Amino acid sequence: MAIRDDVLVVGGGLAGIAAALAASDHADVRLLSHKQSTLRNASGLIDVLGYPPDAGDEAEPIVDPFDAFGDVPDGHPYERVGSEAVREGLALFDDAVGDAYRGGHTDRNALVPTHGGTVKPTARYPKSAAAGLASDGRDALLVGFASLTDFDAPLAADHLAAAGVPFETRGVTIPFPGDFRDDAKVTRYAHALDRNESLNGTPARTALAEAVEPHLDGEARVGFPAVLGDDDPAGVRASLADTLGADVFEVPMGPPSLPGLRLEDRLYDALDEAGVRVTTGNPAVDVETVDDRIRAVVVNRTGQPVPYHADQVVLATGGLVGKGIDSDRESVREPVFDCHVPHPEDRYDWFEGDAFGDHPFARFGVDVDRDLRPLAADGSIEYENLRAAGSVLGGYDFAAEKSGSGVSLATGYAAGDAAGRAAASGATSDPAAGGTDGATIHGDTQ
Amino acid sequence: MSDAESPDDDFEPVQVFGDETDMDLRPGSDDCYKCSTCDTNCPVAEVDDEFPGPKFQGPEQWRLKRKEDHDIDDSVMKCSNCMRCDDACPSNVPLSQMHNTARGEYVDEQMDKLSVEYLRNRMLSNYRFFANLGSKVPRLTNFVLGLGVSSWLGEKVMGISSERDMPEFATQTFREWWDERGGAQVENPDKRVAYFHGCYSNYNTPEVGKAMVRVFEEFGYEVMVPPQRCSGTPMFANGMLDDARRAAETNVEEFVAAIGEGADVIASCTSCSMSLRQEYPELFDLHGIDDLAANTYESVEYLRIHEDLEGELEDTEVDFPDVAYHAPCHARNQGLAGQAVEVTESIDGVDAHDVGDSCSGISGTYGWKEENYDTSMKIGEEMFEHMEAADADTGMTECPTCAMQMEHGTGYEIKHPLELLETALVEA
Numbered sequence: 001m002a003i004r005d006d007v008l009v010v011g012g013g014l015a016g017i018a019a020a021l022a023a024s025d026h027a028d029v030r031l032l033s034h035k036q037s038t039l040r041n042a043s044g045l046i047d048v049l050g051y052p053p054d055a056g057d058e059a060e061p062i063v064d065p066f067d068a069f070g071d072v073p074d075g076h077p078y079e080r081v082g083s084e085a086v087r088e089g090l091a092l093f094d095d096a097v098g099d100a101y102r103g104g105h106t107d108r109n110a111l112v113p114t115h116g117g118t119v120k121p122t123a124r125y126p127k128s129a130a131a132g133l134a135s136d137g138r139d140a141l142l143v144g145f146a147s148l149t150d151f152d153a154p155l156a157a158d159h160l161a162a163a164g165v166p167f168e169t170r171g172v173t174i175p176f177p178g179d180f181r182d183d184a185k186v187t188r189y190a191h192a193l194d195r196n197e198s199l200n201g202t203p204a205r206t207a208l209a210e211a212v213e214p215h216l217d218g219e220a221r222v223g224f225p226a227v228l229g230d231d232d233p234a235g236v237r238a239s240l241a242d243t244l245g246a247d248v249f250e251v252p253m254g255p256p257s258l259p260g261l262r263l264e265d266r267l268y269d270a271l272d273e274a275g276v277r278v279t280t281g282n283p284a285v286d287v288e289t290v291d292d293r294i295r296a297v298v299v300n301r302t303g304q305p306v307p308y309h310a311d312q313v314v315l316a317t318g319g320l321v322g323k324g325i326d327s328d329r330e331s332v333r334e335p336v337f338d339c340h341v342p343h344p345e346d347r348y349d350w351f352e353g354d355a356f357g358d359h360p361f362a363r364f365g366v367d368v369d370r371d372l373r374p375l376a377a378d379g380s381i382e383y384e385n386l387r388a389a390g391s392v393l394g395g396y397d398f399a400a401e402k403s404g405s406g407v408s409l410a411t412g413y414a415a416g417d418a419a420g421r422a423a424a425s426g427a428t429s430d431p432a433a434g435g436t437d438g439a440t441i442h443g444d445t446q
Numbered sequence: 447m448s449d450a451e452s453p454d455d456d457f458e459p460v461q462v463f464g465d466e467t468d469m470d471l472r473p474g475s476d477d478c479y480k481c482s483t484c485d486t487n488c489p490v491a492e493v494d495d496e497f498p499g500p501k502f503q504g505p506e507q508w509r510l511k512r513k514e515d516h517d518i519d520d521s522v523m524k525c526s527n528c529m530r531c532d533d534a535c536p537s538n539v540p541l542s543q544m545h546n547t548a549r550g551e552y553v554d555e556q557m558d559k560l561s562v563e564y565l566r567n568r569m570l571s572n573y574r575f576f577a578n579l580g581s582k583v584p585r586l587t588n589f590v591l592g593l594g595v596s597s598w599l600g601e602k603v604m605g606i607s608s609e610r611d612m613p614e615f616a617t618q619t620f621r622e623w624w625d626e627r628g629g630a631q632v633e634n635p636d637k638r639v640a641y642f643h644g645c646y647s648n649y650n651t652p653e654v655g656k657a658m659v660r661v662f663e664e665f666g667y668e669v670m671v672p673p674q675r676c677s678g679t680p681m682f683a684n685g686m687l688d689d690a691r692r693a694a695e696t697n698v699e700e701f702v703a704a705i706g707e708g709a710d711v712i713a714s715c716t717s718c719s720m721s722l723r724q725e726y727p728e729l730f731d732l733h734g735i736d737d738l739a740a741n742t743y744e745s746v747e748y749l750r751i752h753e754d755l756e757g758e759l760e761d762t763e764v765d766f767p768d769v770a771y772h773a774p775c776h777a778r779n780q781g782l783a784g785q786a787v788e789v790t791e792s793i794d795g796v797d798a799h800d801v802g803d804s805c806s807g808i809s810g811t812y813g814w815k816e817e818n819y820d821t822s823m824k825i826g827e828e829m830f831e832h833m834e835a836a837d838a839d840t841g842m843t844e845c846p847t848c849a850m851q852m853e854h855g856t857g858y859e860i861k862h863p864l865e866l867l868e869t870a871l872v873e874a
Contacts, residue, residue: 002751002753002755003750035534035535035536036533036534036536038536040483040486041481041483179495180495181495181498183498183502185482185485185488185491186482186486187485187486187491187492188491188492255481256481256483256485256486261486277784277788278784279781279784280533280778280783281533281778281779281780281782282781301780301781302723302724302739302740304740307751323536
């Protein structure tokens with residue numbers, strides 16, 4: 001019964017990574033994750049708070065999130081941890097990603113164009129998007145590729161114009177040079193540019209710049225879908241900018257997202273540098289307890305329960321998309337620790353009739369105290385040594401208020417820091433041997 | 447949903463389906479929400495523009511097949527069965543199961559049984575049959591296979607890449623050694639393990655098998671070595687599901703009997719444990735197959751779970767070269783990618799450097815095929831670079847064919863984690 005760590009973080013997304021990094025300052029940490037994180041489905045932007053919670057469709061974007069935290073409702077994750085945790089979470093992020101991100105020079109939101117032509121208020125953005133900010137007055141050309149249907153450059157340009165950006169913008173669609181498949185993967189374009197592969201005799205970066213050049217009409221900057229390299233995005237942009245004589249930026253895209261993949265790589269490197277042990281590939285499904293404490297998290301390894309012992313545990317399994325919150329026709333559940341998830345009895349009260357309405361399910365999640373410990377239906381603490389972070393938490397609609405990454409970083413930092421300190425103070429320690437009142441393990445030879 | 451206001455209490459949506467009794471992969475297709483995460487993880491799609499990727503090979507092809515007029519696309523033979531798509535998928539779509547099923551159907555119904563390609567694939571996937579013959583006269587076999595003319599003929603006639611060196615046969619197989627030492631040296635009805643040594647540890651690297659036996663005996667386990675056949679891994683990858691089923695019948699029967707005697711099943715090759723754990727129950731319906739899947743472990747994993755392995759290693763010091771460790775895809779998919787490096791951390795005198803999460807590119811028989819050789823080396827490029835950059839001149843991995851590729855690309859000698867444990871725990 002020998003796999004044990006001071007702190008065990010369940011979940012490998014932004015919240016889990018932040019928790020593991022914060023805890024690693026004080027204790028030995030293991031991060032468990034079942035599948036690859038939803039970071040690769042995300043834009044790579046780090047939103048803190050773009051719109052006021054519960055403000056409806058007509059809300060104005062928030063200029064400075066730190067001026068708005070005082071107005072978040074009770075039970076919102078930001079109300080639980082306070083604005084200082086947001087600062088600490090962002091500092092932890094900035095430290096982990098180094099110079100790959102921009103936006104840390106100010107508390108104010110930046111305005112970043114998206115592939116739909118909307119403008120998103122966000123706190124941190126990849127360096128690759130820096131030349132594309134909507135607050136920049138320079139004219140922009142948007143370039144889309146015929147085979148990458150997720151980005152319709154002329155349509156995005158029209159949308160931006162309609163949104164009232166302070167510059168002229170046009171969009172053109174060109175074929176990507178070379179003979180790629182019509183359904184080539186985004187990584188295929190990225191790697192061809194990384195390696196500057198020869199495309200019909202011309203190096204990829206040159207071929208792409210030459211294909212764009214005839215369409216350039218004096219614009220000072222050119223935006224591409226975010227496929228400009230995976231390992232060497234800065235080099236790819238520099239080569240293109242050199243040939244075009246204009247700044248080059250990426251427009252964040254939907255899944256699978258290169259900025260998300262790059263961010264994931266960088267954050268996992270940071271975990272490695274912090275000495276966090278990472279175990280992936282199998283789901284956490286159950287828990288062994290002693291009194292009101294978690295003794296071990298049980299991982300299901302193709303039908304065989306394997307216990308991972310820890311002194312402190314952080315739950316960061318994600319929300320509806322990350323599958324940290326699950327539902328069936330009867331109820332909504334948190335499947336690993338069976339923490340209470342408040343929700344209406346009647347399934348027909350979980351959603352609104354209007355597709356883009358204010359759906360209650362968007363706020364479903366675990367209810368926590370100010371130490372981020374999940375609360376049972378009667379308001380008592382579920383487990384003394386469990387804290388929750390990220391989209392597994394309830395009480396906020398990250399898609400509407402643009403707060404997903406900020407909540408993950410702030411609550412991840414707060415949960416990880418508290419767990420790490422609690423483990424280091426050695427408040428308790430569980431002798432690994434002893435009776436289990438959770439899963440019994442076949443072949444257990446103690 | 448406009449009709450959501452008045453649910454009919456007696457209606458359940460699943461009623462629209464008939465009572466299907468055949469194994470049907472439809473739920474897997476329905477779970478796919480087209481995020482393409484699998485495509486970004488596929489090592490073949492990354493370097494081969496002819497390969498449409500796992501999302502097409504699995505759920506999309508399955509849907510196309512609903513209409514009787516669609517054959518399986520022959521690109522399914524380019525899938526190397528690394529199974530990374532399984533590990534990637536956020537919705538648990540059984541991608542490799544879909545690929546294996548499609549490939550089996552393609553070979554059964556569309557492949558010319560007299561073609562050189564079919565014969566070659568059948569030969570490669572039944573490696574054990576030929577290894578068994580070769581191991582009767584290992585020195586002669588090694589001599590003949592080492593001749594330039596043999597590899598020239600192999601490529602010209604059979605399509606087996608002449609770039610690769612045939613693996614050397616051991617002069618004494620693991621099973622011969624086992625019999626010679628008189629079987630188990632430790633008897634313990636309370637702690638038993640049955641060793642699934644697979645083909646490679648038996649015929650080519652018996653030192654891995656010996657290390658397994660000695661390490662487990664050191665912990666007081668009674669080791670059993672039941673009769674066994676190939677795990678089926680190379681057969682799945684070549685769509686030879688009938689061959690795989692025959693091998694599985696023997697393995698399930700023998701090892702379920704061992705489980706009945708209180709043993710857990712241990713494999714030292716991660717593709718063998720993967721096969722027994724995941725592919726068996728996905729592809730075959732044999733009595734006891736789920737018990738075998740649930741009670742199969744990788745060797746180091748088992749010791750970490752059931753013994754205080756790191757505690758035992760805490761005060762050991764070894765004279766062992768530093769290693770560049772590569773986690774095989776099939777170890778990664780079992781959640782074992784980090785364990786060898788973690789275990790090595792406890793041992794003084796040796797460092798293990800993880801060479802990252804790329805695929806080695808050989809994928810069992812895949813990289814042996816003349817038409818895949820270049821792709822295989824392209825996929826492996828990242829691993830070779832990281833091995834060269836790591837502060838070590840010896841490699842380490844659990845997978846025999848990854849080991850071949852590592853050696854082929856760098857010239858390093860490759861060790862198995864069990865050999866390190868043997869050095870630390872048994873020889874020290």
